Amino acid sequence: MIYFDNSSTTKPYKEVVELVARLMSEEFGNSSSLHILGIRAERILESTRKTLAETIKAEPEEIIFTSGGTESINMALKGSAAAMKRSGKHILTSPIEHDASLESLKTLSEMGFEVEYIEVDQYGHILLDDLSRKIRPDTILVNIMAVNNELGTIEPVEEAAGIIKSKNEKTVFHVDAVQAYGKIPVNVRRLNADFISFSSHKIHGPKGVGMLYMRKGARIHPLITGGGHERKLRSGTVNVPGIAGFGLAATTKISRMQKDSEICKKVRNRLLTELRNSLGNSVRVNSPEDGISNILNISFKGVKSENILHFLESKDIFVSSGSACHSRRDTTSHVLKAVGIPSEWAEGAIRFSFSGDNTEDQAKICADAIVNILKTVQKI
Amino acid sequence: MQKRVIYFDHAATTYVKPEVLDAMLPYFTQEYGNASSVYSIGRSNRKAIEDARETVAKCIGAMPNEIYFTGSGTEADNWAIKGAALAHRNKGKHIITSSIEHPAVLAPCEFLQKQGYDITYIPVDQDGLVNPADVDKAIRPDTILVTIMMANNEIGTIQPIKEIAQVCKKHGVLFHTDAVQAAGNIPIDVKDLGVDLLSVSGHKFYGPKGTGALYIRKGVKIESLIHGGHQERNRRAGTENVPGIVGFAKALELATQNLDAHYEKLYKLRERALEGIFEKIPHVRLNGHREKRLPGNLNVSFSFVEGESILLMLDMKGIKASSGSACTSGSLDPSHILLAIGLPHELAHGSLRLTFGESNTEEEVDYLVDCLAEIIDKLRRMSPLYEDFIKGEC
Numbered sequence: 001m002i003y004f005d006n007s008s009t010t011k012p013y014k015e016v017v018e019l020v021a022r023l024m025s026e027e028f029g030n031s032s033s034l035h036i037l038g039i040r041a042e043r044i045l046e047s048t049r050k051t052l053a054e055t056i057k058a059e060p061e062e063i064i065f066t067s068g069g070t071e072s073i074n075m076a077l078k079g080s081a082a083a084m085k086r087s088g089k090h091i092l093t094s095p096i097e098h099d100a101s102l103e104s105l106k107t108l109s110e111m112g113f114e115v116e117y118i119e120v121d122q123y124g125h126i127l128l129d130d131l132s133r134k135i136r137p138d139t140i141l142v143n144i145m146a147v148n149n150e151l152g153t154i155e156p157v158e159e160a161a162g163i164i165k166s167k168n169e170k171t172v173f174h175v176d177a178v179q180a181y182g183k184i185p186v187n188v189r190r191l192n193a194d195f196i197s198f199s200s201h202k203i204h205g206p207k208g209v210g211m212l213y214m215r216k217g218a219r220i221h222p223l224i225t226g227g228g229h230e231r232k233l234r235s236g237t238v239n240v241p242g243i244a245g246f247g248l249a250a251t252t253k254i255s256r257m258q259k260d261s262e263i264c265k266k267v268r269n270r271l272l273t274e275l276r277n278s279l280g281n282s283v284r285v286n287s288p289e290d291g292i293s294n295i296l297n298i299s300f301k302g303v304k305s306e307n308i309l310h311f312l313e314s315k316d317i318f319v320s321s322g323s324a325c326h327s328r329r330d331t332t333s334h335v336l337k338a339v340g341i342p343s344e345w346a347e348g349a350i351r352f353s354f355s356g357d358n359t360e361d362q363a364k365i366c367a368d369a370i371v372n373i374l375k376t377v378q379k380i
Numbered sequence: 381m382q383k384r385v386i387y388f389d390h391a392a393t394t395y396v397k398p399e400v401l402d403a404m405l406p407y408f409t410q411e412y413g414n415a416s417s418v419y420s421i422g423r424s425n426r427k428a429i430e431d432a433r434e435t436v437a438k439c440i441g442a443m444p445n446e447i448y449f450t451g452s453g454t455e456a457d458n459w460a461i462k463g464a465a466l467a468h469r470n471k472g473k474h475i476i477t478s479s480i481e482h483p484a485v486l487a488p489c490e491f492l493q494k495q496g497y498d499i500t501y502i503p504v505d506q507d508g509l510v511n512p513a514d515v516d517k518a519i520r521p522d523t524i525l526v527t528i529m530m531a532n533n534e535i536g537t538i539q540p541i542k543e544i545a546q547v548c549k550k551h552g553v554l555f556h557t558d559a560v561q562a563a564g565n566i567p568i569d570v571k572d573l574g575v576d577l578l579s580v581s582g583h584k585f586y587g588p589k590g591t592g593a594l595y596i597r598k599g600v601k602i603e604s605l606i607h608g609g610h611q612e613r614n615r616r617a618g619t620e621n622v623p624g625i626v627g628f629a630k631a632l633e634l635a636t637q638n639l640d641a642h643y644e645k646l647y648k649l650r651e652r653a654l655e656g657i658f659e660k661i662p663h664v665r666l667n668g669h670r671e672k673r674l675p676g677n678l679n680v681s682f683s684f685v686e687g688e689s690i691l692l693m694l695d696m697k698g699i700k701a702s703s704g705s706a707c708t709s710g711s712l713d714p715s716h717i718l719l720a721i722g723l724p725h726e727l728a729h730g731s732l733r734l735t736f737g738e739s740n741t742e743e744e745v746d747y748l749v750d751c752l753a754e755i756i757d758k759l760r761r762m763s764p765l766y767e768d769f770i771k772g773e774c
Binding site for chain 2: 005010017030032070071074199208209224235236237238241306318320
């Protein structure tokens with residue numbers, strides 16, 4: 001099997017699975033219980049919080065655990081908008097955000113908030129000038145992802161933070177770092193965001209676990225209440241085994257970050273070179289040159305991405321036509337639309353997303369398979 | 381030598397059963413795809429989720445398309461209450477609940493109150509029971525939701541859910557029940573009960589933490605709590621926790637298949653503990669209904685002692701118990717539930733919750749009774765209140 005869909009989800013590391021399994025059956029205490037089983041669970045929870053905080057140079061008390069990236073994003077956007085609503089109703093976002101952001105913002109706009117989009121270039125980079133122009137005294141929230149999930153575009157979030165804070169100190173800045181974490185450094189001291197969302201299963205950790213960084217002093221209304229867990233910000237019995245698995249996955253992934261990135265770059269380059277050599281003008285690269293090394297989005301002329309996807313699957317090669325969250329809809333990706341990719345190309349877009357487990361040989365096999373299907377289709 | 385650990389805190393959380401873990405593991409190691417992907421790993425994940433949904437539906441007498449997986453029981457409660465309130469706000473803004481609900485129900489109600497909703501708290505009797513007639517009387521033309529728990533987390537009292545549901549139906553008002561403590565301990569049949577919304581949590585019945593489900597009767601409108609991707613038929617976004625969902629369903633299935641034997645076993649342990657405690661320790665009171673209670677729940681109050689001291693001393697003997705719900709264990713206030721059933725503050729402070737589970741034995745219960753008798757005696761001998769009381773009696 002060749003798995004080139006690591007931006008949808010990843011295979012949990014073996015040690016992570018072992019840890020989660022052991023904690024589920026042995027260290028099962030409720031971290032709120034006062035007896036020793038509870039205290040042991042709480043110790044695991046707090047040491048994991050510290051570990052994860054360190055990976056982004058945050059303080060442990062700035063970390064809130066959630067059920068996933070989507071919950072973190074919902075909480076950050078809806079929760080900070082609710083907390084800030086007296087200061088204004090204007091929200092800025094990039095148009096190429098994940099649905100977790102866009103749908104949360106849609107509910108906010110239905111509640112009377114004004115959501116405006118920041119312009120992006122042909123690769124999805126937000127235009128900092130446009131951001132600067134659009135920030136108003138009543139702008140309460142700006143939302144920009146660190147890395148786009150479909151194109152791999154790295155957004156200038158640090159520069160954006162500088163602009164936002166210099167224009168309006170009170171404006172809250174949320175960064176969706178679900179695709180960035182473990183792939184490129186995320187450092188809260190340099191990034192200067194108020195909220196940052198993270199997900200475990202994108203970095204070889206368990207599904208159903210996420211975290212939200214909340215800058216000390218930032219204000220938020222909780223999404224889920226009752227029980228007062230996570231300093232009253234996110235209630236519900238804490239999923240200690242899952243969180244511990246996330247912690248181990250994160251430290252493992254970050255320790256391999258450089259190496260994984262080099263592997264991904266080689267695999268990516270090899271795939272691209274092979275495809276370009278054989279297909280020439282029938283290939284269009286949608287991802288930016290300076291994008292993240294583990295994502296490559298390419299369009300093929302004259303063939304629908306669904307067909308490529310199913311053909312590759314028959315060869316035991318797994319890719320995606322966009323984000324997994326979209327794949328049950330027929331509409332073209334909002335990201336490709338927003339960056340202005342012509343529809344005849346957008347229809348044939350494939351996202352390859354790599355991990356440190358992939359090899360150049362796999363890239364060659366995959367490229368050959370694609371060349372094969374394209375030649376067959378073009379003959380017909 | 382490893383210290384003996386006896387766990388009598390199953391209402392706080394349970395361990396994951398080996399069979400449940402075995403069911404989950406393949407979805408960690410082999411079938412790790414994203415269930416929303418269109419290719420085969422994604423499809424096999426999708427099938428695992430749909431099979432799990434069918435299993436859960438069967439366990440509670442629902443249709444598969446009425447089951448929605450969540451990240452916890454608390455999320456399911458929040459979703460049901462806030463979602464229903466938001467969806468029906470044009471009809472009215474009045475919500476009815478009881479005075480002994482879990483914080484996962486009370487907190488969303490308080491949140492809604494701040495948003496301009498009107499909340500009525502129905503009182504309970506000395507056993508913790510809600511009278512359906514009180515619900516009937518409290519319903520107004522602008523009532524949009526009634527939320528009353530199926531079984532109480534501290535005192536174990538089981539509410540007359542079917543009767544309350546009938547009252548709600550008569551008035552055309554939505555009815556939600558928090559069945560987090562009931563699931564896996566007593567039978568649940570949503571159609572027989574007649575409820576519209578019902579919440580459950582995986583880690584209370586030997587399933588994984590971080591999993592829950594909300595039953596939404598077909599046709600019932602509620603707004604979503606978590607927006608984004610199109611998972612859970614557009615109603616709950618977020619990449620599905622496939623291993624968690626599989627484990628949740630497996631645990632509920634095992635619990636349901638084994639319900640009679642489970643009930644019998646826990647009931648016997650509970651009765652043995654109850655008889656032992658009442659025989660060996662004077663000035664003790666049972667909290668909650670004598671019969672209408674969860675089989676594994678025992679909640680008692682000891683006069684002249686602090687619950688926290690009992691807990692600490694039990695812990696030193698290897699016995700893990702609780703003074704109330706784990707969720708409020710950091711708080712110094714006495715339990716709102718014990719106060720609601722009419723306990724004076726000092727007695728509420730001296731309460732102990734013991735919740736039995738499948739791995740407990742009669743021998744452990746006997747050890748507990750002996751330890752408790754010794755601990756209570758010791759604590760009372762240090763208590764000036766007890767000294768005064770004894771002097772008064774003489």
